Every structure is written in structure tokens, then in C-alpha cells.
Amino acid sequence: MSKENVAASEEEQSYLQESFISIVAEVKHNIRDTNFACIIPGFLQKKLAVELGKYLLCENRIGGDSCESCTSWVGESHPDFIVIGSPDKAPGIKECMSLWEEISLSPVVSNRRVAFLLGCDKLSLPAANSLLKLTEETPGEGVVALLMEEEKILPTLRSRLHIFRFKSPLPKAFENIPKSKEDFLKWLKSASKMENNEILLVLSGWVSALMGNGEFRKAANLEAVRVLVEKYNVPKEMLEDLLYAELWEGYSLEFLSDVLW
Numbered sequence: 001m002s003k004e005n006v007a008a009s010e011e012e013q014s015y016l017q018e019s020f021i022s023i024v025a026e027v028k029h030n031i032r033d034t035n036f037a038c039i040i041p042g043f044l045q046k047k048l049a050v051e052l053g054k055y056l057l058c059e060n061r062i063g064g065d066s067c068e069s070c071t072s073w074v075g076e077s078h079p080d081f082i083v084i085g086s087p088d089k090a091p092g093i094k095e096c097m098s099l100w101e102e103i104s105l106s107p108v109v110s111n112r113r114v115a116f117l118l119g120c121d122k123l124s125l126p127a128a129n130s131l132l133k134l135t136e137e138t139p140g141e142g143v144v145a146l147l148m149e150e151e152k153i154l155p156t157l158r159s160r161l162h163i164f165r166f167k168s169p170l171p172k173a174f175e176n177i178p179k180s181k182e183d184f185l186k187w188l189k190s191a192s193k194m195e196n197n198e199i200l201l202v203l204s205g206w207v208s209a210l211m212g213n214g215e216f217r218k219a220a221n222l223e224a225v226r227v228l229v230e231k232y233n234v235p236k237e238m239l240e241d242l243l244y245a246e247l248w249e250g251y252s253l254e255f256l257s258d259v260l261w
């Protein structure tokens, strides 16, 4: 792997980390005793389950403190924490049907039992149907959470769950296109210290922000600049000129697409 690739993946890692922290905070903020679903990449599902399990089982609703429940965690296991399925393989109908009983058992150390189901975008129809009653009237103080990579969920099941979505790994700051020439010049100053990879990420953020605003032509032009930077080692001064021309002089960069494609 080249040095640049390593740098890019490290950056991606930190954005993933930020997005992970924000979905955890969002769930904690909105969930009291309701069942919920999270749309989140497969490789983060177990991690999310453990993080939220700690919070939901904590006597003080903090997680990671010194209450009896928090001190009963051994790695990723806890006597009142149930995880079934995996990101690649949803729980089968038998596992789903036995959940009712599992959650109804008296909690061992916490004041409730919680169940996380992984890979729920791959649930079979009978398995999904078998969860209807459980999600409608969960026994005791139990909480049921369905984690899935894609938002594929029976409408009847969806209506019983609060849904949280993992945000795109690009941080918000990268979607802020400089509003004035002054801001742009400020950005250029900071960009002079950036690696090309970072600049590419910023440009991706701007492109998606422009698309979101319906400014498709501008988005396409900026995308052309981004591809140019990605394909060729564009000197920073040239990149600055290109961006400046596109953003502030309304100069059409459509000719770029002829060069690129």
C-alpha cells in the first residue's frame, strides 16, 4: 500500500469514528424504553451493540461506571445482554422466536434484558414476522434493537421502531463551501498545508453539498476538478486557479470534461 493510501484510510477511520460517536449519542439522546433499529455498516454492528448495551443496562443510564451492571461486563459479554445473528447472517426464525422467552427471564444483574439482532437486512420473511409481537409488546423492561446495513425492513415492523441512520463518513465541516472570496482565500491558506488526499475529500464534500442544493452544473464542474486532481498530480497553484475560476468567476470549466472523459 502506498503512503497516500495509508493516509486516506487513516482519515476515513477518523471520520468513521466521528460518525460512530454521533449515532451512539443520537440513540442515547432519543431512546428511553423504546425498541429501535439502526442502519449501520456491518463491521460496526457488534461494536454499536456493545456500546449501547452498556448504556441500556447501566443502573444509572451512563454506561462504563461502577454500578453492578457495568462491572459485570467481561469483554463483550454480559449476563443480560443478548446478541443474535451476524452482519452477514440474520438470526433465523428459531432464534427470533426464542427471544421472547430470553428477554422475559429475570435480569441477572441489571434491571432489564436487552437484545440486539445483527444483519437484519437479511431477515427472512417468517423471521421478521415472528418479531412483530415482540417489538409491539416487549416483556418486562426489555429493549429490542435491530441492526442492519441497508434499510430493508417490513413496513409493519418499521412502524414499531424508532430508526437511526449512520451518517456519511464525511464530516459536516467539509460540506461548507466558502461563501465569499474572503472565505475562499482563507480556505486556500489552510489548503496549502493539506495533502492532496485531504483536498480530494473536501472537494467531495462540496460536490455533494452542491448536489444537495440542486446546483448540478456547478457540482459537475467541481467534480471534474476533483477527478483532475485525483488522476494527475495537479500543482496546487493550478488547482487554486481552477477552483477560484469555478467558484468566483463563473468561468465555465465544462471544457474539462472533454479532457477527462
Ligand SMILES: [Zn+2]
Residues within 6 Å of the ligand: 057, 058, 059, 060, 061, 062, 063, 064, 065, 066, 067, 068, 069, 070, 071
Ligand atoms: Zn453503570
